[in-house]
Amino acid sequence: MxxxxxxxxxxxxxxxxxxxxxxxxxxxxxxxxxxxxxxxxxxxxxxxxxxxxxxxxxLDLEVTLVPRSAVPAVQSIVRSTAQASDGKQTRLALKDLHRLEQTITRNSSVLPLTPKELAEVQQQLRLLSHFPLSEPDRKTIQSAYKTLQTHLSDHKNLNALRQAFAHLKDLRNRVAHRPSTVSGPQPVRPAYTLDEDDDDA
Amino acid sequence: MxxxxxxxxxxxxxxxxxxxxxxxxxxxxxxxxxxxxxxxxxxxxxxxxxxxxxxxxxLDLEVTLVPRSAVPAVQSIVRSTAQASDGKQTRLALKDLHRLEQTITRNSSVLPLTPKELAEVQQQLRLLSHFPLSEPDRKTIQSAYKTLQTHLSDHKNLNALRQAFAHLKDLRNRVAHRPSTVSGPQPVRPAYTLDEDDDDA
DNA sequence: GGTTATTATCTATAAAAGTAGATCGACACT
DNA sequence: AGTGTCGATCTACTTTTATAGATAATAACC
Known part of the structure; x- marks a missing residue:
């Protein structure tokens, strides 16, 4: 070929x-x-x-023809766009994680969790904040947040809440074993910094 | 489609x-x-x-897939690569033209041309120097230069020399009618400046 | 007018993509 | 053990590309 x-x-x-x-x-x-x-x-x-x-x-890609002489520059642009996107998704994910953990901590007294379970969830969220995260990862975190909000407002659907926490555990397991270009958790921005410099075009 | x-x-x-x-x-x-x-x-x-x-x-192109978000940047790179290439070819073409005209002027007394024909060839070369020229254009100029050199060294092949001048005339006619993004001859670098800032990678 | 070059269109054939599923082995989960 | 998901492989059929030319329309040149 x-x-x-x-x-x-x-x-x-x-x-x-x-x-x-x-x-x-x-x-x-x-x-x-x-x-x-x-x-x-x-x-x-x-x-x-x-x-x-x-x-x-x-897949949000575009087929194009580029002059052979421009290929190195184009590859550099593509790489930096991917890195910018990865960085952006990770920063946004940190916000999602922060919001989720704050909501859990603020409502710990009314959540149907033993102290041990609560500590485990919080530990998982802290661990997640040390990994690069993707857009689909964020969706898992946002989904857990929504399920938590729903539970806090109607005190129903305990199974859904448990399932959401289980998905977070799955996510933590997956990202911990994700192949990476560097060994161990990658340095990302300090956990839970909040800034508004991101634009969604 | x-x-x-x-x-x-x-x-x-x-x-x-x-x-x-x-x-x-x-x-x-x-x-x-x-x-x-x-x-x-x-x-x-x-x-x-x-x-x-x-x-x-x-055609010296490469098929590639680029993220949709990177497309504007990639198009900009491609455009500037093309412009750089065009600019480079035009600058190199100016050198070719200069070399050709100097050789003609230096040997005008032994060329089989009437004064009117000589003036016409020189006029065509000066006119060409005001247009953006491409790599194939340069090949026509270089070919004429070679034919002229050959003639000057063996004083034969008058037909080939006349044909080479005819091709230059053709080239002048073509570039004068070439569609362009701006009206009229485009400003290019001053005619016959000589500098050695070009690299052929 | 005759000749040449370029691009478009045509015919016929062979090979392969694309489609619509079904099914399999491996793996994960309950 | 049973179930579900994933990616790979299979069968059968239709449609289209790619090839090899030939030819036509148009334009340019002599």
Missing amino acids: LLGVDRIATILRNAREKKSLSQRDLSAVSGVPQSHISKIEKGAVDLRLSSLVELART | LLGVDRIATILRNAREKKSLSQRDLSAVSGVPQSHISKIEKGAVDLRLSSLVELART
Whole structure:
């Protein structure tokens, strides 16, 4: 297979995984059959340009042709955009974590948790704040916050609350074992700093 | 057809034209049949990724996927790379023109030209120096220079010399009618400045 | 007018993508 | 053990690309 075609397949798979989508998820969103996505990502088909454009669009990517002489500069732009995005998501996730922990601490007396369970949840949130987090990670944190708010307002749905805490534990386990370019937890901004310098364009 | 696929077709055609290649030329270099190149450039086929990679490679382009959020920055890089390349080619072309005119002026007494013809050639060279010129344009100028050198050394091949001057006239006619983003001859660097700040990486 | 070059269009054929599923092995969870 | 999810592989069929030319329309040149 041509050099370049393999790279495209790798970029597609990485982008899908970065969005925490399975092949079946991507199939549902893009309309391309899961079995075909599997072949595409393995480089087992020489896909059509329109199919590439469609999948790329679903993954917030754009197919383009750049002069060979501009490739290093373009790769640098792409890398720094990814890093900026990662940094931004991590900073936003820190805010989400802070909000969640404050709400838990403020309402600890009325939450259906033993002191041991409470300490464990707080420990998990503190640990999470030391890892780079992604947009899908943030969704898990936000979902737990919403479930907590709902519980605090109607004192119902204990199972949902327990499930939300379980998902947080899952998240902590996943990010702790996530492959990383550096060993151990990465230095991120000090936990729980709050600033408003982020724009969502 | 999907937005994006049309753009790719347009980029391919523009890149081919920028290199002064015909569809037959590109076919010979790339191995893709001319009739198929015609369909591709018209957007009449949904070509395979491997075919796109192959054509792009022949045109010194690389197929890549960039995050949608990075597209404006990437387009800016591509534009400035093209401008730098254009500017560089134009500056190098000025040198070629200068060298050619000096050689003609220095040897005007032994060239088989009437005073009127000589003045016309010099006029054409001066006019050319006011236009943005491309790499293929430079090849025409360099070819004329070589033919002139050959003639000066063996005093033969009058037809080739006349043909070389004719090609220069053709070039002058083409660039004078070339579509441009601004009206009239574009301001380029002052004619015949000589500096050695160009690197060919 | 004749010739040449370029791009577009046509025919016929072979190969492969794309589709629609089903199914399998591996893994995780209850 | 049973169940669900994931990615990979399989079957069968339809549609399209890619190829190899040939040819036509247009434009430019002599």
